[in-house]
């Protein structure tokens with residue numbers, strides 16, 4: 001059964017600390033999920049020593065009330081520490097970096113694939129504009145991409161930090177927690193939230209006044 005009809009996020013306090021579960025409806029009978037633990041809980045729960053199967057069972061236990069009797073299953077699932085990649089130099093000789101090799105964007109932003117594809121499109125455009133002169137095209141590629149890329153990189157790192165510090169926010173009331181999550185990158189203002197999610201903002205503000 002699909003538990004999540006649209007993008008959903010669960011955050012819960014386990015014995016070891018805060019655990020987050022982001023879920024996207026993927027198919028008629030399943031949702032695809034990515035779990036996040038901050039470093040402290042991950043170490044305390046002993047993830048480094050668990051098999052993939054054991055870590056899946058651990059998460060099933062943490063989210064048992066939300067899974068309502070359903071199970072989790074793996075799909076090449078493994079735990080990893082997110083690697084932050086950022087390069088000052090984008091190219092050398094006839095080699096240019098694009099996508100994750102150029103820079104990573106924490107997966108909580110959901111933009112890594114888009115960035116990689118936009119890099120490819122910009123590189124094709126730069127090559128055309130420079131009449132396929134490789135050195136000039138690489139310079140043009142960097143001109144096109146550096147500003148938007150740096151903006152997203154900062155947002156992605158703000159999101160990554162938010163996840164790493166999630167345990168400190170577990171005491172918040174649900175709407176305060178959800179609001180902190182929505183504005184975590186600094187790119188979404190209360191005004192924007194009121195436009196795109198008016199019912200949510202009404203409830204969030206009403207809770208603040210109660």
Ligand SMILES: Cc1cc2nc3c(=O)[nH]c(=O)nc-3n(C[C@H](O)[C@H](O)[C@H](O)COP(=O)(O)OP(=O)(O)OC[C@H]3O[C@@H](n4cnc5c(N)ncnc54)[C@H](O)[C@@H]3O)c2cc1C
Nearest residue numbers: 034098099100101105107108109110111112113114115116
């Ligand atoms: C858990 C998780 C969830 C994510 N969720 C999202 C999401 O919801 N939305 C989103 O937009 N992005 C998401 N991302 C990020 C997204 O997957 C990456 O940003 C994107 O795949 C980057 O594309 P890429 O082509 O640069 O690199 P990759 O997709 O990593 O492709 C690089 C390819 O090069 C191959 N390769 C490596 N070394 C060599 C070699 N020496 N020779 C030949 N081939 C080689 C690799 O095998 C791989 O196939 C997520 C990432 C993770 C880990």
